[in-house]
Amino acid sequence: MPTLTRAQEEKLARLLAERLAAERLAVRLYEAAAAKAEDPRAAASGELQALVRLHLALELEHVSFLEGRMRALGLDPAAPEERELESELAQRGLFDLILRAQEPLARTLPALLGAGMLDHAGWHALVVFANETGDVEARDAFRRRLWEEHEHLERLRAIVSAGRVRREAA
Numbered sequence: 001m002p003t004l005t006r007a008q009e010e011k012l013a014r015l016l017a018e019r020l021a022a023e024r025l026a027v028r029l030y031e032a033a034a035a036k037a038e039d040p041r042a043a044a045s046g047e048l049q050a051l052v053r054l055h056l057a058l059e060l061e062h063v064s065f066l067e068g069r070m071r072a073l074g075l076d077p078a079a080p081e082e083r084e085l086e087s088e089l090a091q092r093g094l095f096d097l098i099l100r101a102q103e104p105l106a107r108t109l110p111a112l113l114g115a116g117m118l119d120h121a122g123w124h125a126l127v128v129f130a131n132e133t134g135d136v137e138a139r140d141a142f143r144r145r146l147w148e149e150h151e152h153l154e155r156l157r158a159i160v161s162a163g164r165v166r167r168e169a170a
């Protein structure tokens with residue numbers, strides 16, 4: 001890993017902290033979405049249920065990756081500020097809608113797509129940072145997660161745009 005200036009260290013710490021808060025929230029979002037997709041009233045397809053479960057597993061991996069990365073840099077992923085950042089995010093409209101049990105799946109999925117785009121942008125910021133600092137190992141590790149978010153968005157987008165969630169479940 002290349003030597004970072006003080007300002008770069010601070011920027012990396014901030015980017016990782018923001019990403020960790022967002023990925024922890026993503027785990028909660030997918031848990032909420034899974035509960036809705038598995039509710040028989042939503043009449044969600046087995047494909048959609050499996051997709052939501054797959055994304056939940058992916059978000060869990062993103063959380064543990066970031067926690068490991070932070071620990072390796074001497075940062076504390078369990079710091080209370082991390083939880084504060086996450087709960088602050090959770091109150092924003094888009095995320096709040098997904099977390100609300102009474103919001104139907106037909107409204108939850110487009111919001112999940114929006115949340116996924118933000119996740120994508122967050123990993124992209126880390127890839128750009130690693131490129132700027134010439135950290136090839138970090139760039140590849142961040143890029144892999146960026147690609148996972150991308151693929152996951154594409155699959156979700158296909159389901160949402162095909163209108164494959166029953167309107168009457170709304």
Ligand SMILES: [Fe+2]
Pocket residue numbers: 023026058059062119149
């Ligand atoms: Fe993620």
